[in-house]
Amino acid sequence: MFKPRKATAAPKLRTLLPVVIAAVALLVTACARNTDPVAPPAPTLDRYYQQTPAWGSCDGYQGGAELGAAGIECARVLVPIDYGKPDGDTARIAISRLRATGTRVASLLTNPGGPGAPGLNLPLALAKSPVAERLDLIGMDVRGLGASTPHVTCRSAAEYETGQRVLGRTNPLAEIDQVEQENEDYANSCARRTGLTLLQHVGTVDVARDMDVVRAALGEQKLTYFGGSYGTRLGSTYAELFPDRVRAMVLDAPVDPTTNIGDEVITAAGFQQAFDAYAADCAKAPDCPLGTDPKKANENYRALVDPLIQHPIRGLNYGGVTTATIASLYHPSSWPDLTKGLTELAKGRGDALLGDATTYEDASSDDVHRAVLCLEEVRVTDRAVAADIVRRSRTAAPAFDDGIGNADTAAPLDACAFWPVPPTAQPHVPKVAGLPKVVVVAVTGDPATPYPGGVTLAKTLGAALITYEGTQHGAAFEGIACVDRPVLKYLIDLTPPAEGLRCAKP
Structure with missing residues (x-):
């Protein structure tokens, strides 16, 4: 049977009522919040940086038969087309690898220039140079081109x-x-x-970011890089973006960073x-x-x-x-x-x-x-x-x-x-604070990238400059001992060439 409470209890209950109401309101709000869906984390680049290339035959790649005959392997690395939208459309970057014939030091990512020059076969061109003994040679068709997809x-x-x-x-x-x-x-x-x-x-910044994904996929903590002609613009751009991720960098036939390509x-x-x-x-x-x-x-x-x-x-x-x-x-x-x-x-x-x-x-x-x-x-x-x-x-x-x-x-x-x-x-003038010593090779009579541009690039990067006196586009790995010996020593043990080194035509 219901019994009425004593009158003396009423004032106390009235005093606690607002507190009880507030507590119930908080509980209801908390419950309501717990029923809301949890916002997903912002997309990251982790899946791109954590991939491992599936090396295999170069069959189906442009020039694949010739690459395969030379013992070169091929693979593709996934990258976002827009690095600002990691969960958006993707591209597949074709890379090639010629393993070092001797004691391996690192992977050497290469680029022949352009813009628009396919790079998958560059390891083949370098196969007989001394650099092939101590470094895995890595070729790359930049986004939009060659064996990479999709195409421009x-x-x-x-x-x-x-x-x-x-x-x-x-x-x-x-x-x-x-x-x-x-x-x-x-x-x-x-x-x-x-x-x-x-x-x-498809510009240089996006390709440079692709290069960093390739570096990570190769298992390299830092990038070892050789770029020729426009490949030097790629190199200097990478140096701007990731100066602390550069191990060694050789820029041959350099493009002046302060002028149009x-x-x-x-x-x-x-x-x-x-x-x-x-x-x-x-x-x-x-x-x-x-x-x-x-x-x-x-x-x-x-x-x-x-x-x-x-x-x-x-x-x-x-x-x-x-x-x-x-x-x-x-x-x-x-x-x-x-x-x-x-x-x-x-x-x-x-x-x-x-x-x-x-x-x-x-x-x-x-x-x-x-x-x-x-x-x-x-x-x-x-x-x-x-x-x-x-x-x-x-x-x-x-x-x-x-x-x-x-x-x-x-x-x-x-x-x-x-x-x-x-x-x-x-x-523009590159800003590369914290960049380790890099090497620039410039030819006095270079037709496509005239010598003054190389002097400018070396100065802006604080690089060691090797000058070759001749008339040709680029001089590294051309069989010129005065150029190749210091370049190879630098790539292997990071000893930069002497300042002001000049090489005359043999």
Whole structure:
């Protein structure tokens, strides 16, 4: 039976009631919170850094048969396309490995340059050099290229061939409109076929971050790296991002970090210097197709190639012969082939030069090359500025002044002016606090990356500079003992070369 409580208890209950209500409210709130779903942790890069490559046959990779025959293994490493979204779309980076033949020191990640040069076969090119004895040689096809997936695709191979057009000499303003329309169409095609996400993330910073994932996948605490040409821009960028993760770094044929990767005026001057050296060497022979007076070489070369602007020879047009000539100027070993090709051209044939032109580039490499430059070079969006660049380039390289169009007041804007994604990097002085000693190798007569850029890069990185006196693109692992010995010693035991080391041509 219910019994009424004593009246004296009522005041005490009334006093405790607010406390009880508050306690119940807190309990209810806590219970409600416990029923809410727990927020997932923010995505991280752990799964990329913790992977182990599944090394195996190179079958199915570009050039796989040749790699396999040399004992090279291949694998792919997973990376995020956008490092800001680790749980987003991914890419697979193809890597290759040639194991050290002797006592192994480390893995040497390599890059041949470009942008847009496949690197999977670089260990094959270095297989007979002394570096192959003590280091595992690692090749890599950068994102968007070669055996790595997905690809940057702007044109088919057939469209690439069709695009190698030569403009006429009439109605230059109409030509400017036509060229700009083609360049805009090309940029739009890149966006449509590649996708904006990948197109925005094929630049140097993203590739440098891929390199760090590869380093971790190889089981290396720190990176040992060799990069040539544009590969030096990759190296200096990695050094900026991860200075404390560098063990050793050799940067050969260096790109000036404070200029555009492919600065037209600088490279024009470099190739003219190499052309002058070639012409002087060729002139020693009485049957040189440019004559025996080096001072007339520019004029004689123009007389050979200019007719191709209007009258190609069996598929060899003006652009093809210029491409073949420039390709031959990278190294003196190609000068005899250039002489042979120009001699044939003087007789109305172009087979040799056509072969050199078609092996120098392909559509995929060219598309990646353009994509990286558009992401990282200072864009020109003013026709007058474009014209000034053309004028200065022609002045710097008279041998390659085609005289096409009218650059006095305007010149067409290139594809980068219409690029569908914004720049992701710009030329600058690297900031590399805490970077260990690295090595820069620069050639006094380098046509593609002129010597002053190497001096600048060495200074900004606090690097040891090896200077080679010659005319070629890069000097490391070329069989030049004065260069290779100190480079190898540095890579093996981290002893840097003597300051101010200069090597003359043997």
